[in-house]
Amino acid sequence: MKKFILWSLYLAIVTLLLAGGINRTASRFGERFDFLFFAVEPTNHDSDRIPGETQANKQEMISQQGSVIGLSARTATIELISGQIVLIERRPWRYALESGLDLQVGDPVLIAGFFEGEVFEVTQITSLSSGQSIPLRDASGHPFWSGTE
Amino acid sequence: MPNKYTVSKHTRQNWLIDAGLLISAVIASLSGIYFLLFPNAGYQGGRNPFYDLVILFTRHTWGDIHAWSGLTMVAAAAIHIPWHWHWIASMAKKIAAVISGKAAPMNRRGRFNLYLNLTVGASFLLTAISGIYFWLVPEAAHGSSASVTAFLFTNLTWDLIHTWSGILLIAAAVLHFAIHWKWVTKITRSIFTPQNLSAGQTKRSINTESQAR
Numbered sequence: 565m566k567k568f569i570l571w572s573l574y575l576a577i578v579t580l581l582l583a584g585g586i587n588r589t590a591s592r593f594g595e596r597f598d599f600l601f602f603a604v605e606p607t608n609h610d611s612d613r614i615p616g617e618t619q620a621n622k623q624e625m626i627s628q629q630g631s632v633i634g635l636s637a638r639t640a641t642i643e644l645i646s647g648q649i650v651l652i653e654r655r656p657w658r659y660a661l662e663s664g665l666d667l668q669v670g671d672p673v674l675i676a677g678f679f680e681g682e683v684f685e686v687t688q689i690t691s692l693s694s695g696q697s698i699p700l701r702d703a704s705g706h707p708f709w710s711g712t713e
Numbered sequence: 714m715p716n717k718y719t720v721s722k723h724t725r726q727n728w729l730i731d732a733g734l735l736i737s738a739v740i741a742s743l744s745g746i747y748f749l750l751f752p753n754a755g756y757q758g759g760r761n762p763f764y765d766l767v768i769l770f771t772r773h774t775w776g777d778i779h780a781w782s783g784l785t786m787v788a789a790a791a792i793h794i795p796w797h798w799h800w801i802a803s804m805a806k807k808i809a810a811v812i813s814g815k816a817a818p819m820n821r822r823g824r825f826n827l828y829l830n831l832t833v834g835a836s837f838l839l840t841a842i843s844g845i846y847f848w849l850v851p852e853a854a855h856g857s858s859a860s861v862t863a864f865l866f867t868n869l870t871w872d873l874i875h876t877w878s879g880i881l882l883i884a885a886a887v888l889h890f891a892i893h894w895k896w897v898t899k900i901t902r903s904i905f906t907p908q909n910l911s912a913g914q915t916k917r918s919i920n921t922e923s924q925a926r
Contacts (some may be wrong), residue, residue, distance in 0.1 A: 574887060581880045584749025588876050592869055694916040 579711045597650035624686070626678045632667050642673060650675060650684050656700050661687060667691055693700075720903045728900050732794060734789035737782045737891070742883050744779035749876070785845045790837060804830075826892060832885040839878035843871050 569571050630650065634641030639653040640660070652660065667673070676688040690697040720728070751763045754772055769777065794801070804827060810816035819827065846864065847853055853868040866874070890897070 570891075574891075577887065578884050580746070581883055582750070583744060585876055585880045588749050588752040589873060592872055 597654060611632055625676060625678050629672065629673055629674055629692070632669050632671045632673060634642065634665060634667055637661075640667065642675060648684065650686065650687065652700075655709050656686070656707065659707075660698050660700060663698045665689065665691070666694065722901055724900060727796060728904060730789060730792050731897070733740050733870065734786060734793050737785035737789055738886060740782035741779060741786050744775050744797060745879055745883075747775045750881075753843070780844075780848060784848065785843075787841050787845070794834075816871060829885055829888055829892070831880065833889050836878045836882035836885060839874055840882050843875035843878065847875065 628646060628648075630642045630644035632640060633643045634651075638657060639651055640650070640657050641671045642650045644650060671694075672692040674688075674690040674692055675686055676685075678685040678686050679685075685701070687701040688697060688699045699708065747768065751766065752771070753763070766772075768775075783915060807819070808827075811818050818824075850863045850868075853863055853871060
């Protein structure tokens, strides 16, 4: 009986480890393909998506005004006039900073982009105070930072 | 008045090294499991339901815990392995003798222990090397740099190596610990509650019995 319990406990631990490993691996491959734009989203069950066909040209490009409410080396937090919070973070934000974008908290900005499901993907960010404008993606939605460090 | 006895200095030192290895391994494993269950940091446009989740510690603290406990584990293993070098060397000689036909094959239990220790050793090596890579290249741990190659492989590949070798290490190390459970409990009991030497029992016989495991 004791052996049975111990082996069951061991198998439960191993199952947890395997589930965690699969979870992390799936997540990593999802991020890996993000910049190629036919993203493998674990929670996105969009069966209409065709590999290689970008979503951007199927989506309507919109521009919204907002203001910068948070800034760090890794993330810019922007509140749109609609009240929605948009984050530009990690590689896209690093790319924007490397391209010379200079923003301060409180700066008014114009964000151009499109909705991918419920997520707003930013294609261009313009500082309304300085006039500086940095494109993040091309017309088809392909990110400019892809393939670069 | 009965003679009180604990364990020899050699056994005590061995126990201390193993205790350090066990404690750091448990901490590294638990913190590693955190990153298995919650692999993604960042808001991700609202797609990450676990963004800013705090379970005892922040994500950043969990990362520090994992890194430092992993490093401690490497340091402890760097002593644990040479400490048991005699076993490793004699096993290597035994395998060579079995392959060349000069010795009878090991029994099933011996073979299982050998394969298990080989698995623990190999998986530990891979986990340690990949872990040291992330220690030296901290930005490699972030998913946004997955396709970057800082050394030999892409960061994604290093991540996968560390993840799966770590999982294999935990699975094998649990069995390794279970095999040596009797030694662990016996020596721990001897260290913390000194035994009375019974009639006819000597210190030498206790040490021999302990080291036989």
